[in-house]
Amino acid sequence: MPSIASKRKLRSSATTPLPTTASPPTRKSPRRCTAATPNSVTTVVRKILTDENHIESCELESKSVRSRWNPKDGEQLRMVKEVLHLSTAPSTMVCREEEQNVVLGFCKGCVEHEKAGSLYICGCPGTGKSLSMEKVKVNLRNWAIEGGFSVPEVLSVNCTSMSNTTDIFTKILGLHKTLGKKDSGTPLKQLQNLYSHKSPTTNMILIVADELDYLITKDRAVLHDLFMLTTFPFSRCILIGVANAIDLADRFLPRLTALNCKPSVVTFRAYTKDQILRILEERLNELPYIVFQHQALELCARKVAAASGDMRNALSICRSAIEMLEVEIRDSACNLNTLEEKSSSEQNLPTAPDFVKKQEFDMVRIDHMALALSKTYRSPVVDTIQSLPHHQQIILCSSMKHFRGLKKDSNLGELYKSYAGICKSSLIPPAGIMEFSNMCRVLNDQGLIKLGQSRDDKLRRVTPKVDEGDITFALQGIRFFRNCLQ
Numbered sequence: 001m002p003s004i005a006s007k008r009k010l011r012s013s014a015t016t017p018l019p020t021t022a023s024p025p026t027r028k029s030p031r032r033c034t035a036a037t038p039n040s041v042t043t044v045v046r047k048i049l050t051d052e053n054h055i056e057s058c059e060l061e062s063k064s065v066r067s068r069w070n071p072k073d074g075e076q077l078r079m080v081k082e083v084l085h086l087s088t089a090p091s092t093m094v095c096r097e098e099e100q101n102v103v104l105g106f107c108k109g110c111v112e113h114e115k116a117g118s119l120y121i122c123g124c125p126g127t128g129k130s131l132s133m134e135k136v137k138v139n140l141r142n143w144a145i146e147g148g149f150s151v152p153e154v155l156s157v158n159c160t161s162m163s164n165t166t167d168i169f170t171k172i173l174g175l176h177k178t179l180g181k182k183d184s185g186t187p188l189k190q191l192q193n194l195y196s197h198k199s200p201t202t203n204m205i206l207i208v209a210d211e212l213d214y215l216i217t218k219d220r221a222v223l224h225d226l227f228m229l230t231t232f233p234f235s236r237c238i239l240i241g242v243a244n245a246i247d248l249a250d251r252f253l254p255r256l257t258a259l260n261c262k263p264s265v266v267t268f269r270a271y272t273k274d275q276i277l278r279i280l281e282e283r284l285n286e287l288p289y290i291v292f293q294h295q296a297l298e299l300c301a302r303k304v305a306a307a308s309g310d311m312r313n314a315l316s317i318c319r320s321a322i323e324m325l326e327v328e329i330r331d332s333a334c335n336l337n338t339l340e341e342k343s344s345s346e347q348n349l350p351t352a353p354d355f356v357k358k359q360e361f362d363m364v365r366i367d368h369m370a371l372a373l374s375k376t377y378r379s380p381v382v383d384t385i386q387s388l389p390h391h392q393q394i395i396l397c398s399s400m401k402h403f404r405g406l407k408k409d410s411n412l413g414e415l416y417k418s419y420a421g422i423c424k425s426s427l428i429p430p431a432g433i434m435e436f437s438n439m440c441r442v443l444n445d446q447g448l449i450k451l452g453q454s455r456d457d458k459l460r461r462v463t464p465k466v467d468e469g470d471i472t473f474a475l476q477g478i479r480f481f482r483n484c485l486q
């Protein structure tokens with residue numbers, strides 16, 4: 001894994017019970033509105049195609065239509081960016097089916113048995129917790145209607161939006177207003193009172209408290225009182241708390257644990273490379289054209305999975321890679337103008353070369369992605385590799401291929417053969433063995449490889465010192481290495 005990994009993360013796609021390892025709760029600043037516009041992109045896509053009136057909507061899936069991406073078209077660009085925007089809820093959500101089923105199953109059980117209960121959802125940022133809760137709410141409602149159960153009232157609160165932590169009780173009480181009964185005391189007291197006595201049947205209430213850690217007060221009272229509401233004999237609350245810290249329940253709800261009322265925990269693990277790739281592809285499938293080269297998406301998925309598994313990062317890096325393509329197109333348009341001006345003044349010269357014109361239908365390539373990634377994840381190792389002279393980069397590339405999956409070390413003579421092989425296949429004259437050996441010494445001094453001692457230079461032991469991912473990442477943007485790195 002590349003060494004740029006900076007965040008603590010949980011891995012695997014499975015839903016597991018609360019791990020025992022402790023981790024401090026993470027506080028985050030209030031953020032983003034997730035106003036959903038589920039079908040807006042598809043609608044716009046259809047509209048534009050209809051406006052252009054040559055393409056039937058049934059052709060949307062066809063390869064020929066999907067290949068008509070023109071990044072110079074402002075409207076297309078806008079749609080692509082919208083599909084990748086954080087506030088655009090995808091019409092289908094993949095890779096979180098298991099977690100959603102656990103939460104949905106829990107809610108269904110509560111509704112079926114008219115029994116209160118609590119659940120705590122945790123996981124690193126950008127792992128689809130909030131988005132999944134939106135799906136669960138919709139699915140629970142549909143299930144209740146289909147099954148003839150009374151549909152639970154839903155209260156969704158982003159705790160960061162409350163000016164006072166106790167406002168949550170006011171909001172819950174607000175859902176019971178239909179009872180029309182006047183009571184005295186604080187909203188919390190009124191709720192405790194309400195849930196202590198049998199009362200005229202009211203619907204169950206599903207409370208989704210997102211960013212729950214904002215309710216942690218010095219005395220932990222609010223969080224505690226909130227979860228305790230589900231333990232009252234006539235409580236109607238299905239409480240789902242969502243936050244990042246995996247041990248929030250253990251740390252802040254010890255009394256609930258003592259009472260054996262600790263909420264069950266569902267952990268959202270960091271997305272893996274394959275999951276990130278699948279999610280990106282699924283979102284992009286809503287477009288009638290292919291925008292990214294597959295390798296570019298794969299690179300993004302690999303780097304983001306290694307660093308954080310945060311889907312938010314993957315989406316914004318993809319949008320940034322599109323901007324790299326836009327810059328390239330703008331630059332080539334300038335060149336095109338210059339060339340055309342030149343050719344009209346020098347009559348016999350041909351007009352702009354084809355490759356410049358072809359840019360019009362170009363896709364977001366791996367080099368755009370590498371640039372976008374490097375803006376997000378700078379690492380000293382990657383910087384060092386990128387600033388090496390070309391032949392030293394070739395040596396690193398050949399060492400990576402040489403050591404890949406095979407051995408942990410080798411010797412200079414063997415590495416030289418690998419290096420010379422790459423040079424020859426790329427029609428570059430290789431350096432002689434003496435020069436090669438000197439370059440390896442430089443790489444050794446930079447900490448990129450480790451050279452052992454031997455009287456015979458060729459027999460000096462070589463051990464890789466940098467991660468394969470860092471080498472790939474650093475060199476991917478350089479055209480020369482694109483084939484070598486496969």
Ligand SMILES: Nc1ncnc2c1ncn2[C@@H]1O[C@H](COP(=O)(O)OP(=O)(O)OP(=O)(O)O)[C@@H](O)[C@H]1O
Nearest residue numbers: 086090093094125126127128129130131279311312
């Ligand atoms: N499985 C998925 N499919 C499509 N998009 C996803 C998926 N998971 C996450 N996303 C996208 O990633 C972004 C972050 O997801 P979400 O807000 O659900 O994360 P979170 O786990 O609640 O993060 P945080 O802990 O920071 O609140 C959203 O824009 C969402 O659309």
Ligand SMILES: [Mg+2]
Nearest residue numbers: 129130131210
């Ligand atoms: Mg969230």
